[in-house]
Amino acid sequence: MKNFLPHQYKIDRRHKIKHNYLSEQFKDFKSILKKFEKIIRNNDFTLGEEVNIFENNIKKLLNQKYVVAVGSGTDALMLSLKCLGVKEGDEVITTPYTFYATIGAIVTAGAKPIFVDIDEDYNINPKKIENKISKKTKAILPVHWSGRVCNMDQIKKVSKKYNLPIIEDSCHGILAKYRKKFAGSFGEFGCFSLHPLKNLNVWGDGGFVVIKQKKYFKKMMLLRNHGLAGRNKNIYFGYNSRLDTLQACVANHLFKRINHITKMRIKNAQRIDEGLKSIKDVITKKRHSHLKEVYHLYEFRVKKANLRNSLVNFLIKNKIDAKIHYPIPMHLQPAAKQYKYKKGDFPKTEEIANSTISLPVHEFIKSKEIKHMLNKIKLFFYEN
Numbered sequence: 001m002k003n004f005l006p007h008q009y010k011i012d013r014r015h016k017i018k019h020n021y022l023s024e025q026f027k028d029f030k031s032i033l034k035k036f037e038k039i040i041r042n043n044d045f046t047l048g049e050e051v052n053i054f055e056n057n058i059k060k061l062l063n064q065k066y067v068v069a070v071g072s073g074t075d076a077l078m079l080s081l082k083c084l085g086v087k088e089g090d091e092v093i094t095t096p097y098t099f100y101a102t103i104g105a106i107v108t109a110g111a112k113p114i115f116v117d118i119d120e121d122y123n124i125n126p127k128k129i130e131n132k133i134s135k136k137t138k139a140i141l142p143v144h145w146s147g148r149v150c151n152m153d154q155i156k157k158v159s160k161k162y163n164l165p166i167i168e169d170s171c172h173g174i175l176a177k178y179r180k181k182f183a184g185s186f187g188e189f190g191c192f193s194l195h196p197l198k199n200l201n202v203w204g205d206g207g208f209v210v211i212k213q214k215k216y217f218k219k220m221m222l223l224r225n226h227g228l229a230g231r232n233k234n235i236y237f238g239y240n241s242r243l244d245t246l247q248a249c250v251a252n253h254l255f256k257r258i259n260h261i262t263k264m265r266i267k268n269a270q271r272i273d274e275g276l277k278s279i280k281d282v283i284t285k286k287r288h289s290h291l292k293e294v295y296h297l298y299e300f301r302v303k304k305a306n307l308r309n310s311l312v313n314f315l316i317k318n319k320i321d322a323k324i325h326y327p328i329p330m331h332l333q334p335a336a337k338q339y340k341y342k343k344g345d346f347p348k349t350e351e352i353a354n355s356t357i358s359l360p361v362h363e364f365i366k367s368k369e370i371k372h373m374l375n376k377i378k379l380f381f382y383e384n
């Protein structure tokens with residue numbers, strides 16, 4: 001088996017309008033290399049000063065008391081579960097419409113993922129959570145898919161009623177808001193990823209956790225660093241999951257632009273929304289004034305689901321990097337075989353997985369390119 005480079009990193013000359021924008025984003029990479037030089041001269045390699053700066057940057061940005069930088073978004077989730085004491089035999093309620101890592105973190109912590117179907121907004125349906133709570137339930141783990149915060153009023157209500165902590169998978173949702181509150185600030189833990197294709201990103205892996213209570217903050221600080229309270233004192237047998245100092249340096253560099261990145265994504269999404277409105281063959285998401293969506297993905301649905309794959313292929317042929325995030329939900333993945341779910345178990349999840357399509361929406365997409373995408377989509381439905 002070889003390491004594989006996810007194909008989104010390949011600089012694919014076939015696509016004029018791409019999901020990958022990293023070369024443009026880091027055009028000024030030389031200023032980061034200068035900072036690397038300083039780190040090397042100071043031997044400031046693990047949990048160096050740049051990590052502190054990054055944690056403080058996030059605290060200020062999200063107006064939060066406790067932030068711990070870790071090795072990845074997956075670790076952010078897994079270590080949050082560990083902080084809560086989740087273990088073998090426990091259950092964690094979540095959505096089948098997510099990226100593999102959400103479920104991987106739950107399973108790595110030893111627990112069983114209990115899926116709840118989603119709603120029209122691609123997010124967990126809060127009305128269906130209560131039914132799935134059992135004596136073994138230890139947490140609710142909603143995912144703010146595409147940078148749109150879940151219905152937190154209702155999820156909080158259930159969490160209070162059953163005294164269940166919330167861990168938010170906010171990997172898509174930096175700066176997203178629900179009723180003026182940031183994604184990641186509703187639960188005991190808000191987990192974020194700095195993966196190269198997330199809205200705030202680095203040159204490899206990285207993540208961070210926003211934490212509400214001091215006791216969990218203290219535990220997280222220990223767990224990410226072998227459980228060490230000092231060179232000679234081991235409080236827990238923990239993990240090694242520190243945000244790399246070099247990556248923290250990249251994150252701090254990009255941090256200055258996160259508001260601009262977010263603004264551009266919102267602006268682009270609004271333009272696409274506007275254009276798709278006149279196409280009767282598609283279903284766009286309803287937008288709400290109490291939500292600030294940050295559009296990690298721009299998704300819409302094709303009314304006649306059997307046309308979805310041909311639309312994706314048509315756009316790709318026209319040099320537009322259309323994608324599906326994702327065609328196979330978690331309960332139908334080979335990895336979930338042990339839980340014995342079957343087709344039809346989560347109808348809304350399956351309906352959306354079968355009809356959804358994503359367009360590039362990042363900060364470097366030009367309005368001319370958006371027009372081009374919209375024209376091609378119109379042409380496709382004219383011909384089909």
Ligand SMILES: *Cc1c(COP(=O)(O)O)cnc(C)c1O
Pocket residue numbers: 072073074075098099101102143169171172192193194195205206207
């Ligand atoms: C990216 C992502 C993760 C995992 O983050 P990594 O930093 O890649 O480990 C978890 N959940 C969701 C929804 C994600 O998109």
